[in-house]
Amino acid sequence: MTLANAVVLNLYRADNFQRPVGGVVCVLVMVVWTAVAVWAYAAPRRRTVGLLVADLAVAVALLGVTPLVKGDGFNATVPGFWVAGALLAWAVRYRWVGGLLAAVVLAATDLLVREEVSQANYGNVFLIVIGGPIVGFMCGSLQEMAAERDRAERTAAAAAERARLARAVHDGVLQVLSLVQRRGAELGGEAAELGRLAGEQESRLRTLIRTQERTAERPGEVGGDAVLDLAAELGRLESRAAVTVAAPATPVELPADVVRELCAVVGACLDNVAVHVGPQAPAWVLLEAFADRVELSVRDEGPGIPAGRLEQAAAEGRLGVSESIRGRVADLGGTATLSTGSSGTEWEIVVPVVYGRH
Amino acid sequence: MSADSAEQAIRVMVVDDHPMWRDAVERDLQQAGFDVVAVAATGTEALARFKAARPQVVVLDLQIPEPDGVGVTREALAHDPSARVLVLSASGEQADVLEAVKAGATGYLVKSASREELLDAVRRVARGDTVFTPGLAGLVLGEFRRLADPAAATDPMQPQLTERETEVLKMVAKGMSYKQIAERLVLSHRTVQNHVQNTLRKLQMHNRVELTRWAIEQGLDED
Numbered sequence: 001m002t003l004a005n006a007v008v009l010n011l012y013r014a015d016n017f018q019r020p021v022g023g024v025v026c027v028l029v030m031v032v033w034t035a036v037a038v039w040a041y042a043a044p045r046r047r048t049v050g051l052l053v054a055d056l057a058v059a060v061a062l063l064g065v066t067p068l069v070k071g072d073g074f075n076a077t078v079p080g081f082w083v084a085g086a087l088l089a090w091a092v093r094y095r096w097v098g099g100l101l102a103a104v105v106l107a108a109t110d111l112l113v114r115e116e117v118s119q120a121n122y123g124n125v126f127l128i129v130i131g132g133p134i135v136g137f138m139c140g141s142l143q144e145m146a147a148e149r150d151r152a153e154r155t156a157a158a159a160a161e162r163a164r165l166a167r168a169v170h171d172g173v174l175q176v177l178s179l180v181q182r183r184g185a186e187l188g189g190e191a192a193e194l195g196r197l198a199g200e201q202e203s204r205l206r207t208l209i210r211t212q213e214r215t216a217e218r219p220g221e222v223g224g225d226a227v228l229d230l231a232a233e234l235g236r237l238e239s240r241a242a243v244t245v246a247a248p249a250t251p252v253e254l255p256a257d258v259v260r261e262l263c264a265v266v267g268a269c270l271d272n273v274a275v276h277v278g279p280q281a282p283a284w285v286l287l288e289a290f291a292d293r294v295e296l297s298v299r300d301e302g303p304g305i306p307a308g309r310l311e312q313a314a315a316e317g318r319l320g321v322s323e324s325i326r327g328r329v330a331d332l333g334g335t336a337t338l339s340t341g342s343s344g345t346e347w348e349i350v351v352p353v354v355y356g357r358h
Numbered sequence: 359m360s361a362d363s364a365e366q367a368i369r370v371m372v373v374d375d376h377p378m379w380r381d382a383v384e385r386d387l388q389q390a391g392f393d394v395v396a397v398a399a400t401g402t403e404a405l406a407r408f409k410a411a412r413p414q415v416v417v418l419d420l421q422i423p424e425p426d427g428v429g430v431t432r433e434a435l436a437h438d439p440s441a442r443v444l445v446l447s448a449s450g451e452q453a454d455v456l457e458a459v460k461a462g463a464t465g466y467l468v469k470s471a472s473r474e475e476l477l478d479a480v481r482r483v484a485r486g487d488t489v490f491t492p493g494l495a496g497l498v499l500g501e502f503r504r505l506a507d508p509a510a511a512t513d514p515m516q517p518q519l520t521e522r523e524t525e526v527l528k529m530v531a532k533g534m535s536y537k538q539i540a541e542r543l544v545l546s547h548r549t550v551q552n553h554v555q556n557t558l559r560k561l562q563m564h565n566r567v568e569l570t571r572w573a574i575e576q577g578l579d580e581d
Contacts, residue, residue, distance in 0.1 A: 171421050175376045178469040182382070185472060199470055246492045246531040248500020249452040284492055284533030288499060291507050299532045343538070 003034045006082040022069035026062055026078045033058050034085070041089065052086075052093055056102055059086040063109045077110060087128060091136035099136030103129045170209050177202035204239040228259040230294065234266060234287055241280055243270060247287040252294065254353055258332060262296065262351065265328050265336075269298040269347045272321050277302030293334075293352045301344040325349075367393040368484045371413035373404040373430065374446075375422045379469070383417060383446070383476070390477045401425035408434045413441065415484045417476075418463070420447045420454045428457045435462040442483045446476070456497045460565040464558060465489030488555050495531035498557055499524070505564070517564040519557055526553040 010017075010027050017023035037055055040046045062079040069078065077083075083106050091099030107125040111117055177198045184195015231247035238245045254262075266285055273283045277300050286297040322338060325347065329336040334351030370392045374380040377399070384394050396411035398404035400423040408416065408430075416434060420427030431443045444465035445458050455466055465483040467476060468491065479489045490498075502519050519527065529539045536550045543550070 172376070175379050175469065179379060179382060181470050182473060202470055244492050244533055246496025246499075247452075248504065249456040249497050250500065250504055282533065284531075286492070286496055286499075286528070286531045288496075288503060288528075290503060297528075297532055299534075301533075343542075346532070 003030060003082060003085075006030060006078070006080045009076065009080055010078060017069055018071040019069045022065070023078065026065060026069060029058070030062065030079060030082055034082075037085065037089075047093065052089055052098075055086040055089055056105060059083040060105060060109045063106065064113055067113050074114075077113070084128075087132050088135060091132050092139045094136065095140040096133040096136035099132030099134070100129070101132075103132030170205060174202055174205060174209075177205070200239075200241065207236050207238045226256065227253040228256045230254050230259045230262060230289075231287055233259050233263050234285060237263070237266060237270065237285060240270060240274075242282040243285065244282070245285045245287070248289055252287065252289040253355055254294070258351070258353065261328060261332060262294075262349075265325055265349065266296060266298055268321060268325055268328075273298075273300040273302065273345075276305075293350055296349040296351075297346060298349075299344060299346040304340040304342055304345050305338075367391060368415060368480065369393045369395045369411070369413045370415045370417060370480060371396040371398065371404070371408060371411060372417045373398045373401075373422060373427075374417075374419040375399045376419075379419070386473050386476065387417075387480065392477075392480065399423070401427075401430045404430045405433050405437075408441075409437060412438065415480055416441060416443045417446050417480065418443055418458075420445060420458055426454075428454060428461050431458050431463050432461040442486070444479055444483045444489065446471075452493075452497055455494060456501060459494065459498065459558060460501075460561055462562055464555075466491055466494040468493075487551055488558055490530050490554055492531050492533045495527050495554075498561060499527050499531055501561060502557070517560040519560070523553050523557050526550055527557050530554060 007027055007030070010023060033055075037051075040051050059079060059082070063077050063083065066074055066077045087099065087102045087106060090102035094101070107129050110121070110125055110128075114121060181195045181199035181202060184191040184193070184198065187195075229251040231250075231252045234245050234247060237243050270283055270285075273281055277283075281300055281302060283298060283300045286295075286299075288295045326336045329349050329351065332351045334349060336350075337348045339346050339348070370387055372380055372383050372387070372394060374383065374397075380397050380399070384397055387394050395413050396407040398407050402424070404416070404418075404422070405425075416430075418427050418430060422430070425433070427445065427447075431445075434441060435443065442465070443458070443463040444467065445455060445463045446467050446469055447455060459466065464486075465479055465488060467479050467489065471479070482489050502517070502524075505516055506518065525543070526539055529542070530536075534542070536547055536554075539545070540547045540550045
């Protein structure tokens, strides 16, 4: 475009030329060099220092010969805005330093070849000197941003690949552990003990993976004090022997302190089961999330608490676990109800909540 | 058990990408008198062999090479709605299990379940019963709660559980056996089973409606 501009302007003002042949030669040089430059710059490996120097030299030379072909006291140089091509090339290649250097060289040449410097000439030269470094600086920023984005993309891809590998490895380990557990139980004796151990590890690992996956889905909140997923946190309790946790598939996000307190309460209920029914006694935890509250249930199939025993304990001034559970739930604004009978004991905990929605 | 094997050998297909597991499950099933008509290690294999071998029950791991267990469930049941899918999963990935159940699976067991539990589950699933773990009941309950959330409940087609169904499902989620539930609620074992089955049917129905609606919206019904 600058070439077309320069060619047309020179044709239009052909009568300005004192040496028309020289003028034609200059224009031809510009046409040829533009073609060469377009070809040369197209391939990254040809963008050498030599090319850039040559580009700038051609521009400077054309500026320099202007007084010869147009005579002293000319108004516009032969190449005119065509020199911007070389300037931009330098700016793109060597950032703001290159832009400034090329601009200064071109400006100095332009000013030196003129007999007198008009306001307009000065304006144009000034624009070149300002524009060169600015374009160079922008190119630099863009390249840095692109590099940064590439880095971020690579990091994300690596993390995803790690997660995928971890899943595959974990899945394999889980399979083996489950198998050992199953076969061990069938073989009996020492193998049964091995199987039991494998089963415990399987359940622990499964819980860990589940919790990690839930956390990984929300990297923004990791370590923050904002919200935790109650379902995932309760899921950790499954690493205890014979505890089954049932919860919704979608995260139940609540303020972190509420989640910690609820987990502690459920943990206390489970401790109670372990003490009163037995360390291997099965227990079930159910979490249900409603729009305004969460409901938790902790159930066991122990012999139950004999009627009057809790009251008796309270009367003796021993508050015991039950009162501590009730108190902690009450602090959260909820209620904890204990029902007990020959078929087992169940705590039902209801706590009003405001979800950590964003 | 022997009556089972003699009279009607149930045709089973085992899909798992871990050869060790696949062999173990296959051996257990064969020893118990089941007819293992096919095994497969990937989703593609599973679908091809499902069509050829026509099993009554597919014992399916969800974590298999493409298409995954959910996709296999959907495709297989579309091809033969009378088949049953029992999900046997080591990963315990909640969302996947729920998706598989929505796609039509009627049973779910974790892989650490014992040999007897597995055999019993295959028999029950083959009979048309649903095999629920407390974990699965919790997932299904949670899904109905989510659908009933006032914030999301703009849909007149919203599936809803009756009070009785909710009660039964909750008890399953709390680890009670069908027998215990039947005693507690003074119902027959069969009625409890029906209630549980209905909850799944409603969820699967809703899922099909959703899929169809989505397909219509996307203009997929035109080609």
